[in-house]
Amino acid sequence: MRSHDDKAAPVARLRRSAEQQLKAKAAATVLPQTEADTLKLLHELRVHQIELELQNEELRRSHEELEASREKYSLLYDFAPVGYFTLTRDGTICKANLTGSSLLGQERSRLVKRRFGMFVDDQYRQGFAGFLVKVFANRETQTCELLLAPEAGPPLFVQIEATGAAAGAECFVAVINISVRKRLEAALALSREDLEQRIVDRTAELACSVGLQNEEMAGRLQAVEELRKNELLLIRQNRMAALGEMLGYIAHQWRQPLNVLGLKVQELGLSYELGGFSKELLDNNIARTMEILTQLSQTIDDFREFSSPDKEKSLFRVDLVAAKTVALLRDNFTELGIAIEVSSSGEPQVNGYPNEYGQVVLNVLVNAKDAFAGKQTSAALITVRSRREDGRAVLTITDNAGGIDEKIMDKIFDPYFTTKELGKGTGVGLFMSKTIIEKNMGGRFSARNVENGAEFRIEV
């Protein structure tokens, strides 16, 4: 605010100047001659004086308005959020607002006449000089970003906008503090870098884990391969066991007819020597001998057929395979007092491996036979039934040997699990049977207890 003295001084100056002008004009002035003239002049003067006073009042009011407006703009100028500078062509500061001075870290009074460039970081000074040249050469607003090095406080990143003044000797410069933005940008760049690094790391990690997984997969494949090999081994073991079993049956089956053959041949000799020899006896014994020889030969064929592995899937009748297998065992079972009943309906057919299927039937039958061993079963009976059920061939083999202990029911299909004494069972029979039916033929092989015994069910 201006003091009262400041206001009074121009008024006195005005008075002095007016009186001097009046003195100069006095010579030419014609004084009034009459009273009327004097009165008229006085009236004129008074009106003039009032006019002046009105004018003066008007001027004073507009001056005050101006003053207020100036005050307002000065405040706006000083407290604008942007630093304002007026610079000369060589970058000397003419004017600066408060924000500007605080940006440069220096009082306003000490800024005037100093070069703006002195507050610019060394690295940017050269660039700033070029920028100023561009500002004065162009009418358009120029923009640049640079680092300020204030005399007090940390360096600041600023954005500068400058326009040359119309006269061409000065330019107006607006300085915006963008340190926060820069910091955010830097932080952003950093976090982006971090993110990118993390992506790189994660990608590497993933690649590594894919590698590990591949390794694991290879390991698993190898394990599966080993399992398959073991399984093949088991299949072979079971086949050998089955063949051994079969050979036992054949040996047994042959003993009887061989005995009869021997007797028939000896009969010829004995009756020739001791009496009773005749053409009829000779013919009969030859015929009977040939009959037995054919029968023995047939047994070999059956055995060979049974023991040769299937190479390809073929359509076969489940009931016929079961009947053949039973035929191989029947004599032996009968001798042990075990009856086998076979029944079938609907000619059930399966596309699969008939000999392997027969092997399964043999396994189950032999198990049933062994289940009777050491048990006092009055009428040991194994029932083999086959039928069609929902388009599938179902074969059940049921015995009355007392059933399977429920405690071991879920173990009987495990490899090497056996209830037979050492050396009697390989423990692979049921496991192999399950593999043959379920893996090789896509069927189901299961067991359950029924009244007085166990029932095995083959469904393909």
Place this chain on the structure above:
Amino acid sequence: MESIQRSNSTFSLLVVEDDKAAIEVILLMIPLKFPGVTVYAAADGRQGVELCKEHTPDIVITDINMPGMDGIHMAEEIRAINADTKFIILTGYSDKISLDKFSAIGVCDYIVKPLDFRTLFAAIEKCLNRDNGGTTIQA
């Protein structure tokens, strides 16, 4: 081939064998060799025991594995009826284990199948000789 001579002794004999074809020939041949013999035939152990009760044969020739009552059980029962009965066992190779049980009962001879008549005749002779204090009556 050696010549086979008829034997003259009078005795009774039971053959227990489930193989029909075999028993037919045996029943024909034994009387050829031993004209004085009375031969009975049974198809299983149970029948064998019944015939023994009825005829008390001197010698029992039996198979081991038979349906129903097997040779061992039958021999035990026959022993209980007549302690003097002689047993000749016809056996297959696979019946070795059963032989031990027969030993406990006391048998005259074992013959492994396929049956050789010369061996069977010799076994019968052996049984008869023991019975007759070592003399074999021949024609």
